[in-house]
Amino acid sequence: MSSLVVCIDRGAVVAGTAGETPVVGERAVRSLVTAVGLDDPENSRVNCLLEGLRLTRERRDEGEEPVLAVVSAPDESVDSDRAIARQIDDLLADHPVESAVVVTDNAADERLVHVIESRVRVDGVSRVVVRQARDLESTYYLLKQFLADEQLRATVLVPVGLFLLALPILVAVQNVTVALATIASVAGLFLLYKGLGVDAALAVLAGGVRDGLYTGRVSIVTTVVAAGLALVGIVAGVISATPLAAETSALTTAMAFLFDSVPWLAIAALTASVGRALDEWLRNARVGNAALNLPFVVVAVAFVVRGFAAYFLERADVIEPLTVPPMALGIVSVQEFAITSDIRLVAFVVAGVCISLLGVGVAARLGDRLAVESSAESS
Template structure:
């Protein structure tokens, strides 16, 4: 039996040096510690050590009771002191196993030191019932205060709140001060919850790398940002021109109808810049970058078509009319295109554009994959034409595979006498 005391509470309160070995010595130690500090949980851990030792003796086992303490200089010196005392106990008594008694989270850090020297059959954790919640709260607060990131995240905002709120309450009133404080705290929680700091840091790093590497996408992203602002401005102007802008649906449709050409142009410009960077680079162009501009155009056509359909139903835009056409003997009179026909044309155009994009991406990405395979094939021994020898198997250029010379010899031997080595086929 070994009772662990990492912070040397026993030595500090009684003046005794550890280890304390023997039933009577530990029993006397209980009295000394109890008289020095009756509220110390170490008294309970010493009594638990004696109780478990008595139970083991009643079962006929030979038990040696010992109390091992650290020192108060530092945690490292305390652990080394415990290690030295355990080595002395191992040399003096040579135990087969040990039962460890602890009463705190600090003492539990010594368990691996005991396990490195002797087999530990059990770890008896003593918790005083009246102090369980207090002790748990204490160790949680201690671990919290030891974490620098948690301190900066929680304690700093609380401190600033306690400092700023009295000033706001004095100058603008308690209600306004509380509203301002809760707004700032809400923004801070959203900032940390959505990892805005990591997103901003990553974006700044990518922009810096793009500027230093001279990528074309830097310029196209700037152009795309300008086109996006123009699209938003045009959409807001379209909404402001509505005579009856009540509700949400109709202004949203008008905004989408007016802004989607500019927004699609912005996305197309950004994707074109990224595609140019891929084309300039040494690696083959991935199919996703080839297909992205077509997807942008297709989505823009769909949004434009549906928004135009709803606006035409509300008589906010005029129907499409085709002027008369004279082509020699062929003459086509002026005619109009209904809202449904216009929507169908936009949808069909979007589908055609997306199919063309998928075909282009598959064609060029397939060529890139074949180029990579041709570059890798000579290094791996895979060449076109002629037989291939791989682990005793020969592969002809026409795709047929047959066993190599070793397998053929084995098959011949088996055919002659019906025996021979059984090679896997």
Template sequence: MTTLVVCLDRTDDVGRRTGLRTPIVGWEAVRALVTDVGLADPEDSGVNTLLESLRVAQSLRDENEETVVAVVSGDRESMVSADRAVARQIDDLMAEYEPDSAIVVIDSAEDERLVPIVESRVQVDAVDRVVVRQARDIESTYYLLKQFLADEELRQTILVPLGITLLVFPILATVFSPAIGAATITAVIGLFLLYKGFSIDELLTTFAKQARESLYSGQVSVVTYVVAIGLTLVGLFVGALGVSNLGETEGAIVPTMQFVFDSIPWLTAAALTASTGRLLDEIIREEPIRSSFLHLPFLAVAVGLVVRGFAAFFLEQQGQLGPLVIDQPGIATVALTPGQRLAVFVAGGVLLSLIGVRTVSSMTGPRGPTDDSDDTTGDAASSGEDTSRSETESGDDTESDHSRDTTPSNPSGDAELTDGGSKANDSADESNG
């Protein structure tokens, strides 16, 4: 089975740059043509098309398939003459090599129009479109768009919002005005970009997964989170209601402080409820409680006190809030100034946070006396073992020294014995002699 790998060039770029006439057939001939075209115009995408033809032919050869690689060009006079020139060259290749199938390699929309000519003469198994990265030609946009449309995720991310925008804008422009329609569409597009940029979809997916797991596992925090959401909504409503009762005010500072002053007790209660539920989950698990969960309730109330104190300070300075009066029955009634009121709230928040730190440190502090006594006993035992071990070693050293001292050493005696032995041997030799 023979496969024809043909590279199509409708505008005869190969002939104009190299002066060669097509068809150019054979591995070595096409390989040399790559160098010629590349030297003539390094930026031409035809170089990549020729290399792709060689790559396809090589991959087919690796599969033990007989291949014929060829380059076919058209004519520069007109499109009709170019197509006829390509048809004539394809007929010559078919008559000479008789391929069973063909693989067409192209690099532009212009060359793609030659594919039906090849299909009318031989079975085309594949059309390999070469898209050069960072190509300057507008032709490559055609293939990039086709690749883009083939990606389902990109279609849903880009085309669906674009289609909705094109449908909604005429409706808004007709019902209201073009300015309102453009402003609305721009705002929606901005929100969508922020939604995708901050990966809010992934955060929502993670939150839904955690909520589902919490429901199935029966955690207490599920109920407390719902209560916290309700308290948050109440706080926002109370804050908005307080702002609506202000009347006409200049600037946005006073309404903002009024909103914070009215809503912060409810928001603090929501944070306290949520943190308490999370703490109960940790206690139910019968595992060591992390200190961060113990800090949260104290921290929520402390922050609420400080924020409410600052909001009250600004409102009292603007005359929107009366002074804080401390009524002590039987003693006196004290009215605090704005600064004193702020100091009381800040001091209360700091004191509460210190109480929380002290409470948490006492619950998760160092080991008690029992553990310390155990450590002392263990240290004493280990020191006793070390002492006995050292005494044993010292006793062994004493015995070894004593044995060395009591060992008889008489070098002269040894010498006499040696000499006597040698003399006896000498006398025995003389008698034998």
């Protein structure tokens, strides 16, 4: 049984390389594959010709007598289709076959199948689809996995959809500039929210608060109180620094903010640290050295920061020098005198260092005593 394996080329690729069509025979087609591939390695016609060679080999292995041929035309016009029809007629005249298999590399060439089918029985059509590059395939599968992941869809597609819905509404209410600025700001906040892991931190915080409420932790209450005190301190600092912003330097304004806010912030930190220490004592019947030392560190830092803030403010004539009122202790009397800014700074720094050292000593002694008592009770 003889059959025809015909490769269709519309575009003058084969005709321009071979010079004369149809090209008949496996040896001639192999030479044509090499020539076309060397001229343009990215041309899909090379794969079409190779598919023709593969089908010819398969049919020969099945006991048939295949005839491989390549027909070509310069373009997709009617005259080109008639030229291909004449080439098919010549092939059938020279090689009487009973059936044919058509090989193409695109849907446009398949329109010529009916031309061939009107002259010989067509058993099949093989369209060669070239595999995409690895990067493109990887991108496709990554997109497929992305669309299958519910969490990723909610993280990416939902915000994009909301932005696209909000854009026309904002454009209708405001102008385009305001709409784009709003969208960009919200997008930036969302990226920072995800990039900095704020969502994870909030989830951990919410879980800690929930567990604290269920277990009755004292630190929950003290933390809320500390947050309120810190807010009071920030407001007090802003109120104190605002009148100076237009009259003095940025450094003086910052020092004014610290001078009035540090006491409140220190009390807030003390409240939170005491709550943490109480929780640790209630949970473990002992308090670690770090929890015992933390209140002293807070007070020491507050003294040092307030001392430096007072020094700069006094040098800038924002606050008055510290004045000691007159005192009388028996036969000893002290007249009123003012403490200079340098002595005031040294006094605050020395006080901070002493408080810090006192905290280290208290934490070491009390921590060791609590540890001994805890071990004695456990034994």
